[in-house]
Amino acid sequence: xxxxxxxxxxxxxxxxxxxxxxxxxxxxxxxxxxxxxxxxxxxxxxxxxxxxxxxxxxxxxxxxxxxxxxxxxxxxxxxxxxxxxxxxxxxxxxxxxxxxxxxxxxxxxxxxxxxxxxxxxxxxxxxxxxxxxxxxxxxxxxxxxxxxxxxxxxxxxxxxxxxxxxxxxxxxxxxxxxxxxxxxxxxxxxxxxxxxxxxxxxxxxxxxxxxxx
Amino acid sequence: xxxxxxxxxxxxxxxxxxxxxxxxxxxxxxxxxxxxxxxxxxxxxxxxxxxxxxxxxxxxxxxxxxxxxxxxxxxxxxxxxxxxxxxxxxxxxxxxxxxxxxxxxxxxxxxxxxxxxxxxxxxxxxxxxxxxxxxxxxxxxxxxxxxxxxxxxxxxxxxxxxxxxxxxxxxxxxxxxxxxxxxxxxxxxxxxxxxxxxxxxxxxxxxxxxxxxxxxxxxxxxxxxxxxxxxxxxxxxxxxxxxxxxxxxxxxxxxxxxxxxxxxxxxxxxxxxxxxxxxxxxxxxxxxxxxxxxxxxxxxxxxxxxxxxxxxxxxxxxxxxxxxxxxx
Ligand SMILES: Nc1ncnc2c1ncn2[C@@H]1O[C@H](COP(=O)(O)OP(=O)(O)OP(=O)(O)O)[C@@H](O)[C@H]1O
Ligand SMILES: [Mg+2]
Numbered sequence: 001x002x003x004x005x006x007x008x009x010x011x012x013x014x015x016x017x018x019x020x021x022x023x024x025x026x027x028x029x030x031x032x033x034x035x036x037x038x039x040x041x042x043x044x045x046x047x048x049x050x051x052x053x054x055x056x057x058x059x060x061x062x063x064x065x066x067x068x069x070x071x072x073x074x075x076x077x078x079x080x081x082x083x084x085x086x087x088x089x090x091x092x093x094x095x096x097x098x099x100x101x102x103x104x105x106x107x108x109x110x111x112x113x114x115x116x117x118x119x120x121x122x123x124x125x126x127x128x129x130x131x132x133x134x135x136x137x138x139x140x141x142x143x144x145x146x147x148x149x150x151x152x153x154x155x156x157x158x159x160x161x162x163x164x165x166x167x168x169x170x171x172x173x174x175x176x177x178x179x180x181x182x183x184x185x186x187x188x189x190x191x192x193x194x195x196x197x198x199x200x201x202x203x204x205x206x207x208x209x210x211x212x213x
Numbered sequence: 214x215x216x217x218x219x220x221x222x223x224x225x226x227x228x229x230x231x232x233x234x235x236x237x238x239x240x241x242x243x244x245x246x247x248x249x250x251x252x253x254x255x256x257x258x259x260x261x262x263x264x265x266x267x268x269x270x271x272x273x274x275x276x277x278x279x280x281x282x283x284x285x286x287x288x289x290x291x292x293x294x295x296x297x298x299x300x301x302x303x304x305x306x307x308x309x310x311x312x313x314x315x316x317x318x319x320x321x322x323x324x325x326x327x328x329x330x331x332x333x334x335x336x337x338x339x340x341x342x343x344x345x346x347x348x349x350x351x352x353x354x355x356x357x358x359x360x361x362x363x364x365x366x367x368x369x370x371x372x373x374x375x376x377x378x379x380x381x382x383x384x385x386x387x388x389x390x391x392x393x394x395x396x397x398x399x400x401x402x403x404x405x406x407x408x409x410x411x412x413x414x415x416x417x418x419x420x421x422x423x424x425x426x427x428x429x430x431x432x433x434x435x436x437x438x439x440x441x442x443x444x445x446x447x448x449x450x451x452x453x454x455x456x457x458x459x460x461x462x463x464x465x466x467x468x469x470x471x472x473x474x475x476x477x478x479x480x481x482x483x484x485x486x487x488x489x490x491x492x493x494x495x496x497x498x499x500x501x502x503x504x505x506x507x508x509x510x511x512x513x514x515x516x517x518x519x520x521x522x523x524x525x526x527x528x529x530x531x532x533x534x535x536x537x538x539x540x541x
Contacts, residue, residue, distance in 0.1 A: 112264070
């Protein structure tokens with residue numbers, strides 16, 4: 001569930017972020033690209049805690065939302081947020097080098113031919129980075145499914161309500177409910193294998209297409 | 214007037230890529246921008262296209278001031294050194310791109326694209342992807358794509374730079390014929406003087422972010438405005454402290470008044486041309502260009518004493534104020 005919401009959002013954010021970092025000549029873009037890598041360096045539990053700090057009832061923004069009847073921490077929005085945060089770097093990291101490698105010539109050619117910025121993005125930029133995006137999306141999916149630390153902290157781990165698959169595995173296991181734990185773990189493992197196979201297929205397709213280098 | 218670039222200055226950080234450059238390009242002409250690497254040719258072309266915004270100056274195309282216009286509103290066609298082919302589109306889609314952007318009716322697009330495919334001699338290749346074309350074919354596709362929208366001016370940035378010598382030669386001749394057919398005002402960037410001389414009506418020589426001289430190929434060769442231009446449009450050697458063309462030196466095997474005495478070190482036969490390298494006191498790069506029919510050739514060999522004197526015009530005197538005397 002979390003994954004379903006987080007992955008598309010992350011794809012959009014990730015591509016926007018990468019475009020910003022690579023294509024805009026703006027000040028502080030190095031700082032921005034560091035920011036995208038932050039979640040990779042931080043422990044997920046720390047991320048979870050900082051989200052609670054910011055979005056919790058007594059947090060910077062959380063209080064306002066709570067007054068308006070929206071609960072973020074210990075409910076779905078918080079979990080989605082945590083998942084987004086943790087898996088954001090994957091799309092960015094895949095797309096940035098591809099954008100750099102493709103260069104700006106095709107976009108400039110389209111511009112001179114009269115294409116509007118949005119047309120250039122949809123018809124030229126996106127098609128040429130699509131494999132980078134796909135690769136990033138798959139990694140994001142894998143990470144989002146497997147995420148435990150950050151989500152565990154913000155979810156409050158309410159069984160049957162704010163539980164993700166990994167949290168489910170862990171809690172069943174600690175309750176000596178081995179059968180359920182193994183079943184869920186198996187499902188996750190199968191998904192992981194599918195993801196890895198998909199990644200390999202994409203990499204091979206890339207080679208055939210010669211889309212990169 | 215086709216294109217007027219007036220007092221263009223463009224800086225990248227501390228570096229001045231264009232230093233108060235002015236250039237006029239008559240409508241319907243094919244003008245070459247010739248200069249060594251880093252002299253600012255591409256930057257000037259990109260300023261004309263609107264892909265770079267100059268710090269000062271104006272760009273006028275067909276009597277309309279385009280300085281503030283975006284590239285897509287300028288009515289220019291641009292061909293990049295590395296083709297910039299849309300790799301995920303077929304030849305047909307590539308060429309049709311500009312027409313589709315302009316919402317041209319489908320039937321008209323098909324008609325126009327097919328016409329262009331024939332014009333650039335890619336008949337039967339409409340459904341191929343750029344990766345399935347040779348370098349020369351890709352470049353012709355890029356030209357067709359730029360021509361499709363009937364641009365007011367055609368800007369070519371070293372269009373043949375990435376191709377081998379034979380294909381270059383072919384495409385040059387082809388480009389010249391194409392220009393004679395369509396007559397669109399064209400600017401061709403190149404660092405190859407032979408290419409510029411062969412294709413262009415007029416040549417603008419650039420060096421160090423400035424334009425050194427604008428002239429017809431013939432005038433450029435016969436009366437170069439500076440030592441730099443002279444060195445760039447043909448070979449040079451130094452005789453008696455003067456820069457001269459190596460074919461404008463007479464050789465004798467007997468003493469001649471006022472000639473420089475030396476010894477032949479090497480005779481190189483290059484087909485029609487025979488190159489004679491000479492060691493003489495105070496000269497470290499003296500060589501002479503003869504034709505193979507010159508009667509003196511048979512008398513020359515390593516160690517033979519010779520007398521050399523200039524018979525052509527030396528570099529014009531006003532050229533000496535320029536800094537970079539020798540060809541790149
Ligand atoms: N975007 C840029 N940022 C910084 N410097 C640049 C940029 N574009 C060009 N330059 C500098 O401006 C100078 C002129 O570049 P330009 O590309 O116009 O040269 P050129 O004459 O086309 O050379 P070449 O024959 O190698 O293509 C070079 O020294 C280059 O390093
Ligand atoms: Mg260049």
